Amino acid sequence: MKIQRKKSFFTRTRTLIIAAVLVLAVAGAVFWWFFLRNNNAQTVAPTNTISYDPPTQEQIDDSVAAKQRAVEEEDNGNNTTPPTSDSLIVTISRAGQVAAQISVRTVIEGANSGTCDMMFTKSGATTVTKSFDITQEATSHSCNGDINTSDFGVSGEWNLSVTAKASGVSSHPATQKVMVQK
C-alpha cells in the first residue's frame, strides 16, 4: 500500500510537470506569435494615451543631465569668445526658386549678429551679390535672403556661395548650385 501510494504521488507529480511544460510551450508560442513574430513593427505606445506613470530612471537621468546643461550654459552664457573663421559656420538649409524669387535659408553658428554675403556666379553672366543680416531664431541664428529672379541676367544653373561676417571675421563659404528660371 505504501509503495502504491508512493507511485501514485510520483505519477501525479510527473503528470503535473508534463502539464506545466505543455502550458509553458503553448504560452511561449503565444508570446512568440504576438510579440516577437512582427519584430519589424514599430514599438510605440498607442495613440491618444496619457501615461500617468512616474518617470523612468532613464527619464530622471536625462532630466538631471538637462539641469546640469542648463546650469553650465547659464554660467558660461556671458563668456562668449570672439568668432574665428573656423568657428563661424554657415549651413545652407535650402536654396531654390519660389515663384519669382530665389530663396536662400541658412543656419549660422558662432555669432549672434553680423551679416552674410550671398554671391551668385555663372560663366558669362554678371555676378549677383546680396548682403543680409544675421538674425536670431528660437534656438539658433540664421541669415536668410530672397532675391528677385529679375536680378539674374540669364536663366540656368548658378553657383551660390554664402559667407558669414561677424566681428571682423569671415566664415568659410558654403556653396550650392541653384536653378534660376526667369
Place this chain on the structure above:
Amino acid sequence: MKRAFLTLCATLAVAAIVAPSVQAADARNFNAGRIIDDSVFRNKDAMNPQQIQQFLNSKVPSCDTYGTQTSELGGGTRRQYVESRGDHVPIMCLKDYFENPDTRENNLGVGGVPSGGRSAAQLIWDTAQEYSINPQVLIVLLQKEQGLVTDTWPLTLQFKRATGYACPDSGAGCDTQYYGFYNQIQSAAWQFNRYAEQPNSFNHVAGQFNNIRWSTNAGCGTSSVYIENTATAGLYNYTPYRPNQAALNAQYGTGDGCSQYGNRNFWLYFNDWFGATTGARFASEFAGWSNYPSVKAGGSAEAYFFYRNTGSSVWNDVTAYDGGLPPVTLAATNPINRTSIFSSTWDSPNRPKINFSRVYESDGVTLTSNQHKVLPGQIVVFVFNFTVPADTAPGVYREFFQPVAEGAPDWQMGSVGFLDVTVQPADHAAQVQRVQGITGQQSITVERGSSAPVAADFRNTGTQPWYDDISVPGGQKPVHLAHTSPINRSSHFPGPGWGNPSRPALTFAAVYEADGRTLAGNQHVAYPGQVARFHYYYAIPGWYPSGTYREMIQPVVEGATDWNMGAVSYIDVNVYGSDQKAKFYRFSGYPTITRGTSATVSIDYQNIGTQVWHDSTVNPAGALNLANTAPINRSDSLMWDPGWTSRSRPQTGFTAVYEQDGSTLAGNQHLAYPGQIVRFSYKYSPPSGMIPGVYYENIQPVLEGTPNWDIGAGGYFQVTVQ
C-alpha cells in the same frame, strides 16, 4: 499540497510570460522626415487643465521642497546647492508652480500662490489654446529643454529658460528679454505657430529635401532630409539638428561626438508619455464636388472634386514629384484603377487627373503660392471632363473616384465618392449592327488583282435623321462611311464607286426599319432607330502582298462638329494570290509590215506578284524573258529577226522598267519590284517570200528555268504582212 505548489508554479510561469508589459518607445524608429504629424502637433484639445495638472503630479511623486536630499550636481544638499546659486527654499516643482501672467510674479522660493497666479498646468493650457498647439507638445518641450517636468528640485534658471527660447544650442547665451516661464512657453508657442503660418519664411520647409546639420560640431556635416510635414519642419526650425544613429541607438542616453538630442528626446518623450506622434500619412476628406453631369452622347461635361489633406504628409502632384513622397493623383475606383468609358480626355484611362487643378489654403478660397503641393489642411481641386463616346447608350452611369498616393503601400486615402453621369441621346449617334463580307463573316478573302464587296450596317441611335448624298437637303450634312483609326485614313484598297480613298461609300445601299430586315419607305434617309446599309468594294492591287489587313470604318456626319458618331468597326481583308504573277499592261499596237522589211513592237507587263523580277543580265537563271508560246517555246521560223535571242525568245533583257505610273523610269533597269512595269521591245521581220496575210504571234513572259515559269499574261500580236 505539492500538487497545489506545482500548479501555482506553472501558473506563475505562464503569467510571467504572457502578461502584457508597457513598451517604451524605441528611438531607432525615429523618422527624421516625419517626427510628428501636423494633426497631432496642432491638437490643442489633447488635454484639459485638470489632465495636465494630474500628469505633472504623476511625474513628480515627491517634490524635494526643502532640498533635504543630496544634490546630484555636488555642493552638499540640494538646499545648499540652490542657495549657493541665489535661489531659496521652498523649491517649487513644476506641478506646484504659479505665475501671474500679467505681472510675471511667481512663487519660486516663497511658496503659496501669488495674486492672480495661475498654475503651470493652466498656463500651458492657456498658451496651447491661444496658438493652437497641442499642450503635450509644450510639456515635452519643457522636459527636453530643461528636464522641468520630472525635476524634483528645479532651479530658478530652469524656469527662466523653460523652453530654451532665444537660447542658442551653440552656447552663445540667452536673450534675457525672453526669460520667465510664461514668457518662454508663450514665445515658443508663438514661434511654432509662425512656422506653420509662414512656412516659406524659415530655414526648413515641408515637401522638399532640406540640408540638416547633425550637430553643432561643424565637422559632423549635414544630411539631406525630405521633410514630410509642417510640424516636423517647425521642430527643425526650432532645433536645427538631426539626431545621428549613435544618438538613436542610445535611446535617452549619450551617443557620440556628433550626437544632438533635442529632436530625439522630443520624439521619445512624446511617444512614451502621450502615444504615437504620427497618424495616417495620406488621408483626405471631401471638401466639395460638382453637380452630377448630364451630357449628350458624343459630348463632354466638366466635373470636379475638392479634397482636404487630413493626413500628415504633403501631397505632391506628378509635376512636383521629386523622388520623395509618392505623387497624389485622382483615380477611377470601385474597383481601383477601373478603366472608364468616359476617359478619352483623361490623363490615362483610369486617372482623370495626375496634376492638381488648383490648390487652396484651408479656407478653401485663397490660392496657395505653390499650386503643385498640398500641405496638411490645405485643399486641392481636381477638375476633369467626362467625354461621352457618341455610341454610348443613354442612361445613368455611376463613376467612382478617390485620391490615391501612387505606388505607396498606404495609397488608400479614403474619400471614395461617385458622380452619376446621365448620358442623353446624341443628335447624331450610331451603333454597329453588322459588318460582313459575302460569306457573312466580318472578313473578306480576295485574290490580289481582284475585288470583293462589303456590307456595313449601322443603326441611327441619335435623335436626328441621317441623309446620304442623294437625299441631303440644304443646310444639312450627309452621313458617309469613313475609314478611321485615325479618321480619314486612306485605304490601300479603294474600289470602284468610292468617294475617295478614305470614303468607301457616300450613299446608302439600303435603309431598313428598326427590325433590320424590312426595307424602309425612303432608301436614302435613315430615321432614328432605322438601319442604314453601306455597300462597297475593296479592290486589291495586283502586287499587294498576301496577308490579313484590318480596315477600320465608322459612319460620320460629314463636315459637322459632331461628326463622330462612334460605332467604330472593322472588316478583315485577307489578301492571297501567287507570289509570281504578271499582268498585261500595254503594247505598241498591231504592226503592218511589208514583207522583206521589219517593224519594232513592244509589250509591257506589270509585276503583280510579291517577288522581284530580274532580267538575264543579272542572272540568266530565273530571269524574266519574253517567250514565244502556243505552244510554249514555239520556234518561230517566219517572223524571226536576227536581233532575237533565239528562235523561241524574242527578247531576254528588259528594254525598260517603269514605276507603277507606267511613265517614270525605275531606278534599276534590270529589276522589277512588285507593282513596277517591264517593257520588252523587239522586231518582227517577215521574209520577202512570205505570203501576204494576217498572222498571230503568241507570246508570254516566263521565269526561265523555274518550276513556276508560267506567270500568266499570255497574248499575241496580230501582224499584217503586205
